[in-house]
Amino acid sequence: MSRFVxxxxxxxxxxxxKSETLNATDDVRLSPDGRHVHVILSEPKVSLVTLDKYDRPxxxxxxxxxxxxxxxxxxxxxxxxxxNNDSGKGDFVSAAVVYENGKAxxxxxxxxxxxWSLMQTSDLCNSPRAKVVSVCVCSDLIIWCxxxxxxxxxxxxxxxxxxxxxxxxxxxxxxxxxxxILGGVRISLHNNPKFTVMASGEYVHxxxxxxxxxxxLSWCPRRDSFRVGATCRAxxxxxxxxxESDFRKLIADCLGYLSALDAPEICDVSxxxxxxxxxxxxxxxxxxxxxxxxxxxxxxxxxxDRTRTSICTFEDTLLILVGQxxxxxxxxxxxxxxxxxxxxxxxxxANQADGPPHLFSKTGLYKVSRQDLKVxxxxxxxxPGALLVEAVFEEACxxxxxxxxxxTRLTVDALKKGGKFxxxxxxxxxxRDFLSxxxxxxxxxxxxxGGCAAGQDKLQVSLEPELKALVAVEELKGSLVGSTEDxxxxxxxxxVEKEVSRLLSTSELDHDELLYLNSIFNLFPCQAxxxxxxxxxxxxxxxxxxxxxxxxxxxxxxxxxxxxxxxSLALANGSSKHRYSPAKADHNANCTSKSTxxxxxxxxxLCHSVLRFQPAWLPRFLELGQQQQGSAxxxxxxxxxxxxxxxxxxxKRALAVLSSARKESDQPQDLEVELLxxxxxxxxxxxxxxxxxxxxxxxxxxxxxxxxxKQSPLLNKEIFTTLxxxxxxxRDLDPYLDLLWALCPEDLTVTTILNLVLKNLPLxxxxxxxxxxxxxxxxxxxxxxxxxxHLTIGLLKPLLRKVLQRETKPSQRYADILQSPSFPPPAxxxxxxxxxxxASPDGSSTx
Numbered sequence: 001m002s003r004f005v006x007x008x009x010x011x012x013x014x015x016x017x018k019s020e021t022l023n024a025t026d027d028v029r030l031s032p033d034g035r036h037v038h039v040i041l042s043e044p045k046v047s048l049v050t051l052d053k054y055d056r057p058x059x060x061x062x063x064x065x066x067x068x069x070x071x072x073x074x075x076x077x078x079x080x081x082x083x084n085n086d087s088g089k090g091d092f093v094s095a096a097v098v099y100e101n102g103k104a105x106x107x108x109x110x111x112x113x114x115x116w117s118l119m120q121t122s123d124l125c126n127s128p129r130a131k132v133v134s135v136c137v138c139s140d141l142i143i144w145c146x147x148x149x150x151x152x153x154x155x156x157x158x159x160x161x162x163x164x165x166x167x168x169x170x171x172x173x174x175x176x177x178x179x180x181i182l183g184g185v186r187i188s189l190h191n192n193p194k195f196t197v198m199a200s201g202e203y204v205h206x207x208x209x210x211x212x213x214x215x216x217l218s219w220c221p222r223r224d225s226f227r228v229g230a231t232c233r234a235x236x237x238x239x240x241x242x243x244e245s246d247f248r249k250l251i252a253d254c255l256g257y258l259s260a261l262d263a264p265e266i267c268d269v270s271x272x273x274x275x276x277x278x279x280x281x282x283x284x285x286x287x288x289x290x291x292x293x294x295x296x297x298x299x300x301x302x303x304x305d306r307t308r309t310s311i312c313t314f315e316d317t318l319l320i321l322v323g324q325x326x327x328x329x330x331x332x333x334x335x336x337x338x339x340x341x342x343x344x345x346x347x348x349x350a351n352q353a354d355g356p357p358h359l360f361s362k363t364g365l366y367k368v369s370r371q372d373l374k375v376x377x378x379x380x381x382x383x384p385g386a387l388l389v390e391a392v393f394e395e396a397c398x399x400x401x402x403x404x405x406x407x408t409r410l411t412v413d414a415l416k417k418g419g420k421f422x423x424x425x426x427x428x429x430x431x432r433d434f435l436s437x438x439x440x441x442x443x444x445x446x447x448x449x450g451g452c453a454a455g456q457d458k459l460q461v462s463l464e465p466e467l468k469a470l471v472a473v474e475e476l477k478g479s480l481v482g483s484t485e486d487x488x489x490x491x492x493x494x495x496v497e498k499e500v501s502r503l504l505s506t507s508e509l510d511h512d513e514l515l516y517l518n519s520i521f522n523l524f525p526c527q528a529x530x531x532x533x534x535x536x537x538x539x540x541x542x543x544x545x546x547x548x549x550x551x552x553x554x555x556x557x558x559x560x561x562x563x564x565x566x567x568s569l570a571l572a573n574g575s576s577k578h579r580y581s582p583a584k585a586d587h588n589a590n591c592t593s594k595s596t597x598x599x600x601x602x603x604x605x606l607c608h609s610v611l612r613f614q615p616a617w618l619p620r621f622l623e624l625g626q627q628q629q630g631s632a633x634x635x636x637x638x639x640x641x642x643x644x645x646x647x648x649x650x651x652k653r654a655l656a657v658l659s660s661a662r663k664e665s666d667q668p669q670d671l672e673v674e675l676l677x678x679x680x681x682x683x684x685x686x687x688x689x690x691x692x693x694x695x696x697x698x699x700x701x702x703x704x705x706x707x708x709x710k711q712s713p714l715l716n717k718e719i720f721t722t723l724x725x726x727x728x729x730x731r732d733l734d735p736y737l738d739l740l741w742a743l744c745p746e747d748l749t750v751t752t753i754l755n756l757v758l759k760n761l762p763l764x765x766x767x768x769x770x771x772x773x774x775x776x777x778x779x780x781x782x783x784x785x786x787x788x789x790h791l792t793i794g795l796l797k798p799l800l801r802k803v804l805q806r807e808t809k810p811s812q813r814y815a816d817i818l819q820s821p822s823f824p825p826p827a828x829x830x831x832x833x834x835x836x837x838x839a840s841p842d843g844s845s846t847x
Contacts, residue, residue, distance in 0.1 A: 003338060003370070003371055004328050004337075004338055004340065004368060004369070004370060005368075005369060005370075006326075006340060006359065006366045006367070006368060007366060007367045007368075008364050008365070008366050009034050009358070009364070009365045009366060009367050010053050010364055011363070011364040027039065027040040027041075027042075028347060028360060029078070029079045029081075030349045030358055030360060031093060031095075032081060032351060032355070033093070034053075034358055034365055035052065035053045035093075036050065036051070036052050036053070036093065036095075037050070037052075037360070037365075038050055038051075038079045038095075039051070040076050040078075040079065042075065045073070046073055046074065046075055046076060048076055048079070048097065050116070052109070052115065052116075054111055074099045074100055074101050074103070075099070075100045076097060076098070076099055076100075077098045077099060077100055077133070077134065077135055078098055078134070078135050078136070079095055080095065080096040080098065080135065080137045080142070081093070081094070081095055081137070082094040082095065082096060082106075082137060082173065082175060082180075083137070083139070083140065083175075084175060092108045092109055092110040093109040094106065094108045094109075094175055094180075095107050095108075096137075096142070096180075098124065098132060098135045098144070099132070100131055100132055100133075101131070101132070102123055102124050102128070102130050102131075102132055102146070103121060103123060104122050104123070104124050104142075105118060105120075105121050106119045106121070106122070106180045107119060119179055119180060120179055120180060122180070122182055124142065124169075124185075125169070125185070126185050127148065127149070129148075129149040130147065130149070131146060131147040131149075132146050133145050133146065133147055133166070133194055133195075133196075133209065134196045134197045134209070135197065136198060136199040136204065137199060138199040138202070138203075138221060139202070140172050141170050141171070141221055142170065142171050142172075142173055142182075143168065143169070143170045143188075143199070143204055143221070144168075144169055144170075144197065145166055145167070145168050145169075145194065145195045145197050146166065146169060147165055147194065148165050148167060149165075150165060163193050163194060164193060164247065164248065166192050166193060166194050166195065167187050167189060167190040167191070168187070168189040168190075168192065168195065168197065168206065168219075169185050169186065169187050169188065170185075170186050170188055170221060171183050171184065171185055171186070187245070188219065188224065188245060189206075189217075189219070189245055189247055189250075190245060190247065191247045191248050192206075192247035193208070193209075193247075194208075194209040195207060195208065195217070196208075196209050198269055198271065198277065199271065200272060200275050200276060200277050201271075201273070201274055201275030201276070201291070202220060202221075202222055202275050203218055203219065203220055203275040203291070204218075204219045204221060205217070205218050205277050205289070206218075206219060207266060208266070214230060214231075214258055214259075214261045214263040215228055215229060215230045215231075215237065215261070215263065216228075216229055216230075216231075216266070217229075218236075218277075218293060225240040225241060226240070226241050226244075226250060227240055227241075227293050228251060228254060228258075229289070229293055229295065230261055230263050231263045231264050231265075231266060231281055231287070231295070232261055232262065232263040232264065233261075233295065234294060234295050235293065235294060236293040237257065237258065238250075238251070238253070238254050264281040264283045264285075265281065265282040266279055266281060267281060267282050267306070267309075268280040268309065268310070268311060270310075270311050270312045270313070271350050272288060272289075272313045272350075273313060273315070274291050275291040276288055276289055276291055277289040278311050278312065280301075280306075280309060280311055283300075284300045284301040284302070284303065284305075284306050285297050285298075285300050285301075286298050286299045286300070286301065286311060286318065288313075288318075288331065297334075298318055298329070298331060299318065299320070299329055299334040301320070301322070302409060305323075308322070308323055308345065309321065309322050310347050310348040311348065312348040312349070312350040312357045313331060313350065313357075314356055314368060316330065316331045316332060317329070317330065317331055317337065318330070318331045318334075319348055319357060319368060321342075321345075321346060321348050321359070324341060324342045324343070324344065324345055325342070326339065326340040326341075327339050328340070342359075342361065343363055344361050344362045344363055345361065345362075346359050346360055346361030346362075346366075347359070347360045348360075356368050389428045389431055389432055390412070392427050392428045392431060393412040393415050393416065393424050393428065394412060396415055396423070396427075397410050397411065397415060400415075430463060430467075431467065431470075434467050434471075469502075473495075476491060476495055479491060492524065492527060493527045493530070493531075496520060496524050496527040496528055496531050497527070497530070497535075499516075499520060499531075500517070500520060500528055500531035500535055501531065501534070501535045503516070503517050503557075504532070504535045504536075504557050504558065504602070505535075505554060505557070507557060508560065509557060509560075511599065514599050514601070514602070515599050517602065517605065518599050518600055518605065521605050521609065525612065526613075528609065529609040529612070529613050532606055532609060535550065536548050536550045536554065536555075536558070536606075537549040537550050540620075545620055545624075546620035546621055546623070546624045547624070548624055548628070555625075555628040555629075557602060558602045558603055558606060558625070558628075559602075559603055559625060559628065559629050559650070560601070561603075561648070603625065603650065603653055603654075604653060604656070606621070607653070607654050607657040607658075608657055608661065611657065611658065611671075618654065618658070618671060618674075618675065619671070619674040619675055619677070619678040622650060622651055622675055622678045622679065623678045625650050626650055626651075626678075626679070629650065649679065649681070650679075651676065651678065651679035651681070651684055654675050655676075658671055658675065672688075672691065673688045673692060676688035676691070677708075682712070682714070682718070685704075685715065685719075686715075686718055686719070688704070689701065689704060689705070689719060689722060690722070692704065693722075696732065698732055698733055699736075701723070701733075702736045702740070705719050705720075705723060705739075705740070705743060706739065706743070709743050713745060713747075716743065716745050717745045717747075717748070719743070720740070720743050720744055720748070721756065723740055723743075724740075724753070724756055724760075725756065725760040727740070727757075727791065727795075728756070728757045729762050734795065737795065737798070737799075738798070741798055741799045741802060744802065744803065746806065748803065749803065750803050750804060750807070753796070753799065753800065753803065757791065757796065761791065762790075
């Protein structure tokens with residue numbers, strides 16, 4: 001285990017010259033060994049002040065300093081420290097002072113030979129009117145950006161070119177004992193704007209010198225290749241191009257894209273190891289430009305920490321100096337490792353020799369280095385429990401900060417010491433106790449304790465599943481370290497499966513959970529698709545249907561839209577009474593693709609996965625979703641939820657996914673028709689029929705008509721009417737007329753059919769004007785052309801005969817009345833006439 005310390009290399013008492021004149025705003029240069037400090041002053045006059053540290057102080061009075069005062073008032077561009085390729089002939093330091101007019105003075109420092117001495121003065125530029133704007137050293141090359149004067153012969157052209165009057169040049173050099181041998185001038189890039197050149201490893205980065213610059217270039221002099229990048233993109237805009245040295249032609253193919261970028265401004269830069277570059281943007285992000293051109297965000301500074309900031313790297317550590325606080329962070333993940341408080345403000349200097357960086361302040365010169373802590377089993381003292389407890393407080397800080405009205409930044413120390421926030425303290429205590437003793441021991445303690453401990457034990461029991469999951473994730477992270485590639489892949493797939501299953505089991509996903517699920521599907525598409533299949537328990541029953549045995553809660557999470565419906569879906573679907581438009585869907589897909597931060601609902605995520613890995617399953621997946629949506633238990637639960645207020649049909653959501661996917665790859669055209677037919681909605685079915693008619697797929701048209709005319713009389717009438725209009729316009733459906741006439745609805749009359757046919761007959765072609773001599777000739781006979789495409793009565797005759805027979809056929813509703821005889825039925829038989837008469841006692845008779 002190691003920690004960072006500041007080791008003081010020297011106090012300014014050890015340096016010669018006027019150290020008391022240093023200011024924090026001065027333009028300071030520091031030699032790689034830290035023994036020489038050069039300060040470039042511009043007021044009250046252009047000058048260069050040198051502070052030197054000697055190994056033998058008794059020789060200080062006899063030494064010469066590199067103090068320059070320009071009598072010509074020519075600004076000093078930079079001081080370069082040259083690589084000593086001839087160190088075997090003497091230990092000396094070489095420096096080059098480059099002026100704005102292209103002059104370069106080469107100096108060397110030798111303690112035993114009187115300090116600084118001038119070796120030679122040379123002209124870097126070929127043109128005496130050139131103006132050097134920036135310069136750097138890369139290996140054995142001196143590289144600078146110079147401004148060429150405008151052409152006197154063509155002032156209009158020079159004005160039109162504007163600021164594209166700069167060029168990037170280079171010259172190789174070789175140091176000898178008393179001189180410098182310079183090579184010829186080579187122009188590596190011309191017709192470019194003003195760039196600041198910054199060397200890092202084998203790369204030279206060309207940074208925009210004005211806030212209007214929206215991009216930067218990375219140049220490898222060894223391969224003489226350029227790469228175009230932007231501060232708002234993680235990958236290069238244009239990769240290595242080694243065939244073009246004209247700046248205008250270099251960016252010609254990406255100029256339109258670059259002009260539309262809203263790239264943040266670069267506030268500060270520092271060379272990083274292996275050819276990288278560290279950038280501080282005006283948004284507060286500290287980004288690392290890697291050797292391969294990838295721009296990676298590392299850490300974001302607070303808004304009040306973006307001024308008076310200095311940055312650099314050391315091995316795998318990021319150093320950020322903000323005021324009097326030196327923050328050390330892990331360059332890989334951005335986690336803060338340590339903070340060192342200084343006595344005064346200073347400036348960080350990266351060591352080009354990949355050594356430890358230097359810190360220059362008013363109190364002296366320091367070196368940032370690592371110090372190993374000789375602690376027995378130091379690695380064993382790092383427990384995952386401590387990291388989990390810290391993670392609880394960091395998450396609580398984020399939670400409270402989002403809900404706070406104060407601008408004061410909340411820290412972990414404030415949560416621990418303030419006493420106002422008891423929830424994270426209690427949760428951290430529970431987590432610490434859970435990690436120190438197992439669940440079984442906790443259960444035994446819970447049975448023995450009573451009183452106040454009972455409430456905490458209940459809370460621990462309720463949190464036990466979450467705590468187990470949290471510890472399992474930490475154990476999985478630990479197992480990833482040192483594993484092979486196959487083991488890492490298996491662990492990642494297991495973790496993705498667990499996370500997808502956990503998220504889909506949640507009844508209502510919030511925005512953060514949905515964003516997390518989107519990131520899983522974007523980073524691990526194959527693993528996420530397999531995990532979704534397992535969570536939904538999808539089974540393909542041949543080519544007929546798709547089945548699922550997932551519980552209703554999972555399908556409720558799948559079919560629910562996000563908490564706030566994205567604008568892309570609202571635009572794509574519109575009001576429920578409007579019909580789906582492919583053109584609108586394409587437009588909305590473009591809008592969605594432009595928004596990189598768009599979060600897709602779960603159903604759209606699954607549709608994207610199905611479309612990517614099993615395109616043929618998409619219509620069946622839609623049917624399955626509609627079945628689950630219409631089921632009794634799920635329908636009740638969904639109807640009571642808030643999502644029903646924005647109830648967009650599933651088939652429209654699937655069509656929006658299909659439309660957006662067509663922009664990225666060629667998807668089958670039949671999927672749109674199959675999705676419309678799978679919806680089962682009359683308007684969607686009619687739209688699918690019109691699409692097939694537009695493609696002139698008449699066999700599929702008739703098959704679809706036979707299939708869906710049986711669903712409802714109203715849909716039957718709409719389909720037949722649409723096809724009858726097509727029959728009236730062309731002869732492509734003639735081979736299928738018998739099938740079409742069989743689909744004629746019963747309530748359609750001959751008058752209705754004839755009216756439809758007459759309204760949809762094709763317009764006759766405009767007749768040509770006839771000569772005067774032919775005006776008296778008789779008109780041609782009707783239907784004289786045997787190849788005419790007009791509809792004839794003969795083609796409609798079977799349909800009309802069928803309808804007329806149906807109209808003249810007596811109705812069966814009153815068949816019993818129509819078949820009754822015209823005379824009344826005979827009277828029923830009478831009773832017998834002969835009856836025995838019985839006599840009453842008084843002699844009367846009764847019948």
